[in-house]
Amino acid sequence: MPQLTFTAVMQLVLLLSAFPAQYLILKWSGSTPAQRFHSSAKFIHKWKEWRSSYLNVSVWSDWVKLQLSKVSSVFNMEEDDGYQLSDIEPMMFDNDQGFFGASKVARSPRPPYVFLRVGEVVMDRRSHQIGVVVSWDTELRAPTKWVDWVYRKTEDVAAKTPHYKVFFSGPGPHHIVVAYLPQTALQRLTGTRPKIPNLDKFFTHFDGDRFVPKPWLREIFPEDVDDGS
Known part of the structure; x- marks a missing residue:
């Protein structure tokens, strides 16, 4: 037939x-x-x-070939430094290379151009999502491929701009979204307490304006906490 x-x-x-x-x-x-x-x-x-x-x-x-090429260009991150996109996600939480604010070296003295502090509530200017700062770097510290992927449409990467690790609430009640954002993308909020899982691992309580870091986090960011907090 x-x-x-x-x-x-x-x-x-x-x-x-x-x-x-x-x-x-x-x-x-x-x-x-x-x-x-x-x-x-x-x-x-x-x-x-x-x-x-x-x-x-x-x-x-x-x-079809064009669409496949676009997809491969986004997810093909294994060249040069050996990092794939699937490897980046767990690194956002913690890593040994000091990327994404994971360095345990004390941030002291605190530069005056670092405007936000650990424990402060912030809003992403683009998505308007509300999160909490859990770490920061005086400048961008991330794998090269991640930088190229995130800033692929931007000529000025703002590598010398302070970057912050921020926790946002995820799609479910027990999920969180971790972001690593430049200072220009964030706006400080006061008097707002977002419901985000796992904050108790980093902070002791909310004082009405911000979350107060636990002792181990204070050692890394000793100048982020005001006296008497």
Whole structure:
């Protein structure tokens, strides 16, 4: 039994649709022969455009290849420094390289251009999501491939800008989203207490304006806590 190819199926569909198309053209294109002629010519022209763009197999093939190339360019992060996108996610929580604010070296003295402090409530200016600062770096510290991926459309990476690790609430009651954001992307909030899981691992309590770091976190950020907190 012969197999139907995509081309054969499309030819059959076009053949079956020819008579209904003629009927519709004759019914709605006009009452005079001249009106029907112009409407038919216009219909055929539009049909050729639609067929060349949407029924052309090579066009679809090129489109699919383009989409695949876009996906591979985003997720192909294994070159150069050996980090893949799947490896980055756990590193956002903690790592031994000191990336994403994970360094245990004390941030002292505290530079005056670091405006936000650990425990402060902040809002992402783009998404308007509210989170809590759990760490910061005086400048960007992240794998090269992550930097290229995140800032691929930005010429100025702002590598010397302070970056903050921020916890946001996730899609579920026990999920969190970890972000590493530049200072320019965050806005300080006061008097707001977001409900974010696992904050008790970093902070003792909320004092009405901010979360108070635990002793081990104070040792890393000794100047982030005001006297008497």
